[in-house]
Amino acid sequence: MARRAMQLSPGTGKPEQIATVLEHEIRSGVLGFGDRLQSENELVQRFSVSRNTVRKGLEELSSRGLITTKVGIGSFVTFDGMPVDDAIGWSRALANAGANAETRTLRLEIIEDAELAARLGVESPSFIAVDRARTNADDGHAISIERSRLPLSPELEDVPLRGLREGSLHQTLRGAGLVPDHGEEWADIEMLSAADAAILDCAPGTPFLRTRRLTRAADGRAIEFVTSLLNPAHFALHLEF
Numbered sequence: 001m002a003r004r005a006m007q008l009s010p011g012t013g014k015p016e017q018i019a020t021v022l023e024h025e026i027r028s029g030v031l032g033f034g035d036r037l038q039s040e041n042e043l044v045q046r047f048s049v050s051r052n053t054v055r056k057g058l059e060e061l062s063s064r065g066l067i068t069t070k071v072g073i074g075s076f077v078t079f080d081g082m083p084v085d086d087a088i089g090w091s092r093a094l095a096n097a098g099a100n101a102e103t104r105t106l107r108l109e110i111i112e113d114a115e116l117a118a119r120l121g122v123e124s125p126s127f128i129a130v131d132r133a134r135t136n137a138d139d140g141h142a143i144s145i146e147r148s149r150l151p152l153s154p155e156l157e158d159v160p161l162r163g164l165r166e167g168s169l170h171q172t173l174r175g176a177g178l179v180p181d182h183g184e185e186w187a188d189i190e191m192l193s194a195a196d197a198a199i200l201d202c203a204p205g206t207p208f209l210r211t212r213r214l215t216r217a218a219d220g221r222a223i224e225f226v227t228s229l230l231n232p233a234h235f236a237l238h239l240e241f
Contacts, residue, residue, distance in 0.1 A: 014049055018057030019064065021047075026066050037067065052179065052218075065096060077211065077230070078238050089170030090146065099234070100137045103167075106145075106199065107131035109160050116149060120214065120222045126152035128159055130169055133199050142200035143234060148226040169224075178223050183215035187237050190229060200231075209235050 008017045025031045038046065043054045061067050068083055077084045082097035084090075094101050107129050114125040128150040134143040148169060150156055155176035165172040173179075190210040197204040209230040215223045 008047055008049070014047070014053050015056035015060050018043070018047055018049070018054065019060035022057070022061050023064060023066055055179070063092070078236050079234050081236075083238070084235075089168055091168060091170075094134070094143075099134075099143060101134045101143050102137040104133045104135075105131070105164075106133055108163065110152060111149075113149065116225065117151075120151070120225060122151045122222055124152060128152055128156055130164070135200070140201065142202050142231050144231060145196060145199060145229045146226055147228075148224055150224055151222055173223060178217065180215035180223055181218040183213060185211055185213040187211045192229070196229060208232065209237065211237075 008014050022031075022037065031037070037043070037058075040051055040054050043057075044051055047054070047057075058067065077086075079094060079097040079099050084093045084097050086093050091101070091103060108131075109129055111127055111129045112125045113127055116127065117123070117125040130148040130150065131146070132148075133145050135141060136143060150159075150173075153176075155178065156172075159172060165175045188210050189207050192200070192202055192204055192206045192208055194204045196202075197206060209232050211228045211230065212225070213228070214225050217223055
């Protein structure tokens with residue numbers, strides 16, 4: 001349904017204003033459960049803002065727990081049957097899906113990986129390695145291991161020294177102005193190695209869901225390549241068509 005164009009007020013952040021307008025439409029019943037929002041292009045025209053501002057507004061609306069964003073036909077990961085919306089950050093997404101996760105940082109350092117650089121089409125073989133393990137905070141059973149590789153750039157070069165912003169890789173990337181625009185993901189099964197099994201307190205050879213996800217900025221620049229090992233007792237891959 002077409003909606004009239006709006007002029008946003010100066011002062012308050014535009015993404016927050018967009019989120020508030022859409023939240024009002026959801027809570028007032030103008031938009032019902034399961035209804036689709038206007039497309040990004042329609043929202044750009046409606047609010048007279050950039051596409052990036054619209055996306056930040058939708059991220060804010062998602063963080064308020066009011067929408068789940070998906071891009072066309074595709075797939076997404078679920079935790080105990082609940083969609084994991086990693087556009088708001090993996091930790092918050094797991095919490096929203098009901099996971100009581102405790103996170104340990106296993107590694108935060110600069111590495112060299114020429115093979116990965118060639119695969120991603122980046123010139124420098126230097127990456128920031130961010131490895132984390134998640135377990136259930138109640139009984140310690142395994143949830144996941146995530147190994148992120150970030151192409152080393154001036155915006156991120158001090159991360160290994162100062163750590164992640166608010167303990168969140170999601171916040172760190174956005175604080176550096178690195179906002180994912182598109183990407184691709186692969187999924188298969190991997191048997192836990194002895195080393196990974198020891199980290200997660202599982203038996204070696206236990207089958208885990210493995211996802212490999214590459215995200216890029218709007219200009220095609222690689223932002224993050226992350227390999228995740230996910231406990232299939234909780235995680236599944238949901239396909240939509």
